[in-house]
Amino acid sequence: MFTLPDSRFAMFSTRHLMSACSALVLCLAMPSAWAADTVVAEKAAPKTAAVAVRKNLTPTAEQAKASRLVARQLSVLHYNKTPLNDELSADIWTRYLSDLDGQHVYFLASDIEQFKAQRLRLDDELKAGDLDPAFAMFNRYQKRAHERFQFVLTKLDKQRKDVLNFSGNERLLNDRKDAPWVATAAEMDTLWLNRLRSAALALKLDGKSDDDIIATLTRRYRSQLKALSQNRDEDAFSIFMNALTETYDPHTSYFSPRSSENFNINMSLQLEGIGAVLQTDDEYTKVVRLVPAGPADKSRQLKPNDKIVAVGEGEKELVDVIGWRIDEVVELIRGPKGTTVRLQIIPSDGGARKTISLVRNTVALEDQAASKKVIELTRNGDTKRIGVIKLPAFYADFQGQQNGDPNYRSTTRDVRKLIDELKKANVQGLILDLRNNGGGSLSEVNDLIGEFISTGPTVQVRDARGRIETLGDGNPDVGYKGPLVVMINRLSASAAEIFAGAIQDYGRGLVVGSTSFGKGSVQSIRDLGHGQLKITEAKFYRISGASTQNKGVEPDLFLPEVFDPKDIGESALPHAMPWDTIRPSRFQQLNEWKDKLSVLAQTSKTRQNKDPDIRFLNDQIKLLADLKAQNTSSLNEKVRLSEKQALDERRLSIENRRRVAKKQAPLKTWEEAEKQLEAQNPDNDPNFERPEEQALLREAAEILLDSEQITESAASLPSYLKRNADSPFVKR
Known part of the structure; x- marks a missing residue:
């Protein structure tokens, strides 16, 4: 037997969050930074200005109470019914380290050894509301990050020739999440010098002068240092709570009081933005998906996996946002309806950086409506x-x-x-x-x-109790009986x-x-007094x-x-x-x-x-796979230019193969091909479809x-x- 949906299920679209990436918003972040657009960006201070490191953070009594409540509700109400024990404690510990330093570029191996004492204790500490050990780990992260930012700022200020040296044979590992923890401060200095050179070389290849490179990177790291000094106890608490919730499943999350307010606004679609779900990816802000019929989706200029590296209000100067907190980037992207925001992006298809313009707007119901042809x-x-x-x-x-x-x-x-x-x-x-x-x-x-x-x-x-409800159609009328x-x-x-x-x-x-x-899980929102818990309580079955x-x-x-x-x-x-x-x-x-x-x-x-066109698509898929397989980047300018030329030639060959098959004249350069591709939809028609x-x-x-x-x-x-x-x- 089956039942017709009742009011409890009819509201899944808003209260139970059926969207693939949890919250449907106009500009939102995904794990491990479930934050809405909140913090106003400020211009970086002059490079000679001192930025004091923030004193050690300590948890509040309200946070201790909320942590106990979160731990209890997860154990009792979550669909998995996973007990909070030593095994889960180890998972929380690993997740927390990943959220703090997923690329292994801040903590030293000695820090990790010291943290291991907490690996099997976090479960007991959460049950007791003891947040001091978790906060101690966060404070150590702040200390190490402060040391790194000071190091690169000193290099930029005192040793710019060292930063701008692109003649060596070093290669930088693109993804360090599986790399061993760095053993010594000297090795960490070498790693960060290479990271700094890589960032400088990227700007160099983008046409920046040496002075512009130094100025841009100085602003970038001073901004990160300033943001570090502005961390509050709720930042540390939110990261640790989400390390806990995400060990249950990726759609279970803790919202701080501030994030809860933004989340509730987002669910009613009362905010103006570009209509993109964003996520932190190392130092970058990555596009996860586009909200259907939102400004970004309609523009056809932004795609999932594109990285946003700079944001500009209208015609104002672009602000470099590499290394920014996700909520700060989102706040910069947001603005009044009808205004223009410019984004500089690194396309996911391996193309050169480009700047796009989007007009902020809300997503109205009619914009998401079904259409025919x-x-x-x-x-x-x-x-x-x-x-x-x-x-x-x-x-x-x-x-x-x-x-x-x-x-x-x-x-x-x-x-x-x-x-x-x-x-x-x-x-x-x-x-x-x-x-x-x-x-x-x-x-x-x-x-x-x-x-x-x-x-x-x-x-x-x-549901979590094992009760199964079957929904169904009781109306014998059929609207369409033909081939489908x-x-x-x-x-x-x-x-x-x-x-x-x-x-x-x-x-x-x-x-x-x-x-x-x-995405076959169902979430609901539970108030904690101090923030909210979004928790998975049911699953869908065919x-x-x-x-x-x-x-x-x-x-x-x-x-x-x-x-x-x-x-x-x-x-x-x-x-x-x-x-x-x-x-x-x-x-x-x-x-x-x-x-x-x-x-x-x-x-x-x-x-x-x-x-x-389908052969072209398959060639693109193979190209993207090959690019992803390149796990290191050269820090030598000549090598990078050679690699770029080879990539452009391959992309041109892919495009020309399609053109020849369609009886079109082949193009001579990739630059010419890019211009033609961009000209396919000059008016940003939301219904435009690429040939593939x-x-x-x-x-x-x-x-x-x-x-x-x-x-x-x-x-x-x-x-x-x-x-x-x-x-x-x-x-x-």
């Missing part, structure tokens, strides 16, 4: 019309619904209207595009599934995964694309009994994907809850595609191998036609098509 393909001389509905999120105007507005907007209402319009356009199949859909309202995804099936279960929800393809990618999450999983389990249509995000957690939804047919699952997705997050299964719901499968997938896959693969994106959509349409052809050539129609044999979507 028709694409045409030719088969055997006949023109085939395929309808496409793009759905950025599962949304609903809950306020309008509660006020009794008969015209309130929702995903299901909008999609139903678009389907009716596509029927009138005589389309012969439908693609529902859920790529980059980060989730939304559970009641809406339940209702939308009902537009494609008669009656039956849609999703199962298991659902497109997903790595950024399709939560509600989008529930929809794709249900369509796949029923066999109602084919799911194509790449494996989805894998009607087949398989969880969407961690593994996500695997498509029936794969299309290439630029996002590396090792970097993006639930499985890439530390301490992600595992995939598991429960008993399946009782439901009637409408079609069995398993025996037909091999033929469909081979036919699709043959087409993809011939498509210039268009190619994937075309291939999905081709797969739909293939599936229809296989169905027609079978000895008999599938049962769901038999029942609807008079449908205009069943070709005779």
